[in-house]
Amino acid sequence: KAGVTQTPRYLIKTRGQQVTLSCSPISGHRSVSWYQQTPGQGLQFLFEYFSETQRNKGNFPGRFSGRQFSNSRSEMNVSTLELGDSALYLCASSFTTSGYTDTQYFGPGTRLTVL
Amino acid sequence: AQTVTQSQPEMSVQEAETVTLSCTYDTSENNYYLFWYKQPPSRQMILVIRQEAYKQQNATENRFSVNFQKAAKSFSLKISDSQLGDTAMYFCAFEGMRTSGSRLTFGEGTQLTVNP
Numbered sequence: 001k002a003g004v005t006q007t008p009r010y011l012i013k014t015r016g017q018q019v020t021l022s023c024s025p026i027s028g029h030r031s032v033s034w035y036q037q038t039p040g041q042g043l044q045f046l047f048e049y050f051s052e053t054q055r056n057k058g059n060f061p062g063r064f065s066g067r068q069f070s071n072s073r074s075e076m077n078v079s080t081l082e083l084g085d086s087a088l089y090l091c092a093s094s095f096t097t098s099g100y101t102d103t104q105y106f107g108p109g110t111r112l113t114v115l
Numbered sequence: 116a117q118t119v120t121q122s123q124p125e126m127s128v129q130e131a132e133t134v135t136l137s138c139t140y141d142t143s144e145n146n147y148y149l150f151w152y153k154q155p156p157s158r159q160m161i162l163v164i165r166q167e168a169y170k171q172q173n174a175t176e177n178r179f180s181v182n183f184q185k186a187a188k189s190f191s192l193k194i195s196d197s198q199l200g201d202t203a204m205y206f207c208a209f210e211g212m213r214t215s216g217s218r219l220t221f222g223e224g225t226q227l228t229v230n231p
Contacts, residue, residue, distance in 0.1 A: 043221040106160035
């Protein structure tokens with residue numbers, strides 16, 4: 001079974017631009033979570049989507065948004081990029097459903113650099 | 116809110132020896148999961164081991180085992196017969212079961228280096 005895939009793997013943007021990252025979960029997984037990893041803040045939870053609905057949200061500004069499609073693929077968008085948004089963005093999928101929590105499996109990440 | 120603390124930023128061990136990484140956490144929940152993930156230089160986050168809080172038996176996966184002390188809120192990882200490929204950043208993570216859905220809280224990480 002194929003793992004979690006993320007595209008693109010690397011991205012360079014300039015301040016003020018917006019960016020969209022994509023994540024395809026493991027087949028059969030309906031929950032997709034996003035995390036931001038930076039040297040200063042470590043790994044922080046952004047949000048989780050399940051059945052096309054945002055179910056959990058971390059403490060990030062509204063510039064960070066996401067969505068999930070009917071095939072469980074997810075995208076996250078960051079608008080008006082700031083230098084501090086430079087990070088590794090990790091996507092994870094799980095078999096978690098309503099009332100049942102399962103292990104999250106991670107993709108290889110998208111390295112975003114904001115200049 | 117839950118917190119996870121890894122007090123050892125860096126550790127090193129000789130190949131074939133045993134090493135233990137420490138993790139403590141704080142939560143008011145009674146049912147939860149604890150995980151150890153490793154992140155090698157490739158940055159791919161890989162699941163090492165998982166422990167359910169309601170299970171008293173410590174989880175084991177080949178050379179990896181945990182010492183789960185629920186009352187002390189401690190969750191350490193023991194790596195036996197260390198191999199060069201174990202060199203990675205290791206993250207301890209918590210996930211509550213009371214909150215619907217997935218939401219991992221990570222520790223700061225421990226950089227483990229296995230020396231030949």
